[in-house]
Amino acid sequence: MSGAELTIERRVRSLLGPDGVVDTNPAGVPRVAPRTTEACALILEAAASHGWHVRLGGGSRWTSDDAPADLTLSTRGLTRVTRVSPPDLMATAEAGIRWSELKRALADHGAWLPWDPPGADRSLGSIIATGTAGPLRSGFGSVRDHLLGLTLVTGDGRIVRPGGQVVKNVAGFDLTRLAAGSFGAFGLITAVHLRLRSVPRADVTLARTGTRDELLQMAFAIRDAGEAPAALELASPGITGGSSWTLALRLVGSEAAVHEARRVAAGTAGKLEELAPADGAGFWNTLAENAARGEVTLRLGVLPAGLADALDLVTHHLDEECLTATIAGGAVRWTGAGSAGQLRLLRAAAAQRELPLTIERAPWDILSALGHFGAYREGVGRLVGSLRRVFDPTGVLVIPAGEG
Amino acid sequence: MSTVLDSLSGIVGERWVRTAGPALDTYASDGLPTINSPPRAVVIPGNRDEVIAVVRTLAAANVPFVARGAGTGLSGGAVGNDASVVIALTRLNRIISVDTVNRRATVEPGVVNARLSDATRPHGLHYAPDPSSQAACTIGGNVAENAGGPHCLKYGVTSNHILELEVVLPDGELITLGSPAGEPWGPDLVGLFVGSEGMFGIATRITVRLLPIPGSIRTLLADFSSVRQAGEAVSAVIASGIMPAALEMMDQSCVQVVEASIYAAGYPTDAAAVLLAEFDGESEAAVDAESAQIAQILQANGARSVRTATTAADRARLWQGRKKAFGALGRISPDLVVQDAVVPRSALPDVLDEIAAIAKRYRIRVSNVFHAGDGNLHPNLSFDGRNADERRRVEEAAGAIMEACIAAGGTITGEHGVGSDKLRYMPLIFDAETLTVMRDTRLAWDPAGLANPGKVVPIHACREWHAGGRARKAVA
Numbered sequence: 001m002s003g004a005e006l007t008i009e010r011r012v013r014s015l016l017g018p019d020g021v022v023d024t025n026p027a028g029v030p031r032v033a034p035r036t037t038e039a040c041a042l043i044l045e046a047a048a049s050h051g052w053h054v055r056l057g058g059g060s061r062w063t064s065d066d067a068p069a070d071l072t073l074s075t076r077g078l079t080r081v082t083r084v085s086p087p088d089l090m091a092t093a094e095a096g097i098r099w100s101e102l103k104r105a106l107a108d109h110g111a112w113l114p115w116d117p118p119g120a121d122r123s124l125g126s127i128i129a130t131g132t133a134g135p136l137r138s139g140f141g142s143v144r145d146h147l148l149g150l151t152l153v154t155g156d157g158r159i160v161r162p163g164g165q166v167v168k169n170v171a172g173f174d175l176t177r178l179a180a181g182s183f184g185a186f187g188l189i190t191a192v193h194l195r196l197r198s199v200p201r202a203d204v205t206l207a208r209t210g211t212r213d214e215l216l217q218m219a220f221a222i223r224d225a226g227e228a229p230a231a232l233e234l235a236s237p238g239i240t241g242g243s244s245w246t247l248a249l250r251l252v253g254s255e256a257a258v259h260e261a262r263r264v265a266a267g268t269a270g271k272l273e274e275l276a277p278a279d280g281a282g283f284w285n286t287l288a289e290n291a292a293r294g295e296v297t298l299r300l301g302v303l304p305a306g307l308a309d310a311l312d313l314v315t316h317h318l319d320e321e322c323l324t325a326t327i328a329g330g331a332v333r334w335t336g337a338g339s340a341g342q343l344r345l346l347r348a349a350a351a352q353r354e355l356p357l358t359i360e361r362a363p364w365d366i367l368s369a370l371g372h373f374g375a376y377r378e379g380v381g382r383l384v385g386s387l388r389r390v391f392d393p394t395g396v397l398v399i400p401a402g403e404g
Numbered sequence: 405m406s407t408v409l410d411s412l413s414g415i416v417g418e419r420w421v422r423t424a425g426p427a428l429d430t431y432a433s434d435g436l437p438t439i440n441s442p443p444r445a446v447v448i449p450g451n452r453d454e455v456i457a458v459v460r461t462l463a464a465a466n467v468p469f470v471a472r473g474a475g476t477g478l479s480g481g482a483v484g485n486d487a488s489v490v491i492a493l494t495r496l497n498r499i500i501s502v503d504t505v506n507r508r509a510t511v512e513p514g515v516v517n518a519r520l521s522d523a524t525r526p527h528g529l530h531y532a533p534d535p536s537s538q539a540a541c542t543i544g545g546n547v548a549e550n551a552g553g554p555h556c557l558k559y560g561v562t563s564n565h566i567l568e569l570e571v572v573l574p575d576g577e578l579i580t581l582g583s584p585a586g587e588p589w590g591p592d593l594v595g596l597f598v599g600s601e602g603m604f605g606i607a608t609r610i611t612v613r614l615l616p617i618p619g620s621i622r623t624l625l626a627d628f629s630s631v632r633q634a635g636e637a638v639s640a641v642i643a644s645g646i647m648p649a650a651l652e653m654m655d656q657s658c659v660q661v662v663e664a665s666i667y668a669a670g671y672p673t674d675a676a677a678v679l680l681a682e683f684d685g686e687s688e689a690a691v692d693a694e695s696a697q698i699a700q701i702l703q704a705n706g707a708r709s710v711r712t713a714t715t716a717a718d719r720a721r722l723w724q725g726r727k728k729a730f731g732a733l734g735r736i737s738p739d740l741v742v743q744d745a746v747v748p749r750s751a752l753p754d755v756l757d758e759i760a761a762i763a764k765r766y767r768i769r770v771s772n773v774f775h776a777g778d779g780n781l782h783p784n785l786s787f788d789g790r791n792a793d794e795r796r797r798v799e800e801a802a803g804a805i806m807e808a809c810i811a812a813g814g815t816i817t818g819e820h821g822v823g824s825d826k827l828r829y830m831p832l833i834f835d836a837e838t839l840t841v842m843r844d845t846r847l848a849w850d851p852a853g854l855a856n857p858g859k860v861v862p863i864h865a866c867r868e869w870h871a872g873g874r875a876r877k878a879v880a
């Protein structure tokens with residue numbers, strides 16, 4: 001450990017006092033996990049004035065461990081659910097809480113956040129910062145659609161609180177949406193106000209296996225025939241552990257609505273097998289875990305009519321081991337091991353088709369070369385750069401080069 | 405300025421530039437009656453390239469400009485002053501494409517909201533956000549305000565439906581945000597632009613999501629003998645787990661005005677409040693079962709009677725009163741202020757009581773018609789603007805209502821925007837640091853500050869105006 005790092009560690013300790021945990025990661029980089037938003041702000045303010053480079057993380061290894069940084073700032077110390085209001089269907093939680101714990105806390109109040117993000121037991125903040133939505137995106141929209149407001153600590157340690165706690169709000173600019181899905185480029189999200197739903201009375205999963213393209217056709221038929229499903233997901237064998245592709249349909253809502261939707265779907269797609277409730281939950285859990293099991297995970301934004309082509313494209317450049325398609329949500333996801341070269345070619349081919357390819361997670365050598373988003377569209381890079389300078393004027397936050 | 409105006413005429417043709425006379429009066433205000441401020445000129449470009457040329461010309465001459473759609477905004481957002489030019493987008497009114505397979509449409513900003521759904525209806529699709537002004541307001545204005553409407557309870561507000569945007573930045577550069585399927589291409593700049601009230605640039609092309617028109621719809625009308633009960637019934641409905649497509653409330657004052665007007669919908673005028681609840685879905689059987697269950701919940705929560713409308717004609721009649729309520733209210737007094745605030749649903753009963761008390765205190769007639777399911781209140785203050793004392797009482801009552809909503813954990817606007825009308829309330833809900841970052845975010849889009857200056861962020865409340873505040877950091 002070099003003297004300079006020790007100095008940072010000592011400075012950080014004296015700033016925080018008992019207000020956070022400080023240790024070092026295996027690479028010898030000090031790691032700090034404050035227990036309050038204010039303490040996070042102190043750290044980032046110090047970083048800005050000393051010129052430290054800070055990597056943000058939630059402790060669930062969703063950001064690259066190996067990103068070069070003088071300090072890691074983790075949300076591991078921010079794990080409280082500070083409010084759950086069932087009548088208002090809203091909750092406030094700190095960003096470091098594990099997804100499983102948050103889910104449980106909400107369920108205790110009869111409330112539900114319609115998310116099923118890929119990955120095993122991630123932090124709430126990492127789900128939001130990476131904008132990773134799972135199959136429920138088909139029925140309920142993306143991660144950002146469920147955020148009412150948040151607390152963000154900017155790169156220079158200012159605390160910003162856009163949005164609010166009510167379900168409808170157009171006061172001020174929507175910095176909440178800017179922060180969500182921006183991979184920490186605008187600061188550390190320390191707490192969020194979430195929009196909830198009541199736990200659905202009925203929750204049914206139906207599935208069948210077959211070839212990819214025949215299932216895709218069925219998926220479209222289901223979409224065109226019936227109630228908007230909560231999830232309508234196509235998954236490769238590597239995701240489900242089966243021997244062929246799987247089409248899974250999840251219906252949630254009142255007993256009556258689910259009953260009818262099930263009838264319509266059965267009429268459309270033939271032999272859909274209904275899973276027992278525990279098996280249904282297990283199926284989606286397995287899918288979520290496997291959909292992020294590789295060292296690289298990425299997503300493409302795809303129109304329904306382009307799904308088959310997009311799946312071909314990923315298969316051609318990478319493989320079709322762990323692939324999913326969210327039919328109505330317009331997304332294809334892949335996870336596995338890919339080289340920077342392969343990913344670069346895939347991204348170029350996708351860009352020609354106007355499909356944005358977002359690398360959600362990858363080792364730093366890949367991310368630093370390719371970025372989460374790759375080249376912006378014309379004129380957008382300059383705008384993102386200007387926005388970055390508002391939120392991180394001295395460039396404290398470690399993000400891939402070329403990404404602002 | 406006159407050479408600038410000549411250049412503008414050169415771009416759009418003389419007949420599309422207005423510099424004097426009654427033509428300017430039309431643009432001196434929007435739907436908010438309390439602001440009247442004619443612009444220096446109005447320019448009405450006919451296509452995107454003309455918008456670009458106009459913006460470049462104004463930027464080069466450092467002349468501020470204000471984008472304008474139909475001018476139905478209720479916060480003074482589309483109003484400029486004698487130093488600025490209004491760019492009216494009403495001629496950019498083409499529906500460029502409707503993609504039924506992928507369920508989306510691309511439109512120019514001047515397309516009127518209801519026209520888009522009319523055009524897609526033959527394909528069984530519609531554009532879900534339905535502001536009550538939908539027969540007049542434009543999609544461009546909806547994007548700028550992040551407009552809502554009764555059915556946004558189930559289907560989400562404007563920002564949930566915008567996939568891709570083409571924007572002329574305030575320096576005239578043309579950029580595209582988002583992507584065809586709606587996945588952000590980088591940080592979510594579409595999400596940031598929606599609701600930016602014309603301060604980030606001019607949207608010239610908008611790609612929206614379309615949704616299937618539900619096959620089956622039921623509309624319930626429930627009436628209550630107290631506003632409090634009606635408010636509690638709202639919470640009970642939401643707690644049932646069945647998501648209404650819409651859940652609207654009108655109080656007695658509003659019902660009486662509607663029933664005395666040509667829009668009479670058959671609401672019981674002796675009720676303290678009525679609730680309009682709509683349920684939709686693909687299957688008749690399911691929607692029937694759900695609405696029957698809700699009817700029971702309403703009754704258990706004090707509804708005097710619950711009526712169910714099944715046919716399109718019956719439903720239209722029930723909705724007519726709600727949709728035309730603002731119009732009817734507009735006729736009972738020379739002036740009407742439509743307020744907009746949001747409170748947590750559970751606070752509705754208390755806040756409605758408090759609003760009634762405020763109305764009494766300031767001797768102002770306040771009628772409530774609002775999106776109850778979202779807790780999005782619209783207290784309407786009827787008055788005569790020629791009476792200075794009444795004007796003052798309205799101002800004070802409106803301020804008191806805002807404070808009550810904020811105290812209940814709410815916000816100052818749910819769908820009408822801040823504009824210039826609500827600048828003064830912004831420091832009540834955002835601290836100086838947050839306001840400063842909002843202002844600087846605006847400067848990232850518009851370094852020269854030419855696009856709709858003076859709206860949304862009260863500059864005096866930003867950080868560097870506070871003694872002892874940190875100096876503003878360098879901004880590009």
Ligand SMILES: Cc1cc2nc3c(=O)[nH]c(=O)nc-3n(C[C@H](O)[C@H](O)[C@H](O)COP(=O)(O)OP(=O)(O)OC[C@H]3O[C@@H](n4cnc5c(N)ncnc54)[C@H](O)[C@@H]3O)c2cc1C
Binds near residue numbers: 476544606
């Ligand atoms: C009777 C009545 C009922 C209403 N009901 C509702 C309701 O239910 N829900 C609701 O949300 N609102 C409602 N409104 C308010 C209003 O209709 C909405 O705010 C609407 O979105 C404004 O659209 P517009 O075309 O009239 O925009 P304008 O009033 O012309 O402009 C509004 C703002 O948008 C900006 N703008 C306009 N076009 C563009 C563009 N292309 N690019 C960038 N900026 C632009 C303007 O600069 C201005 O800041 C109602 C208004 C009335 C009068």
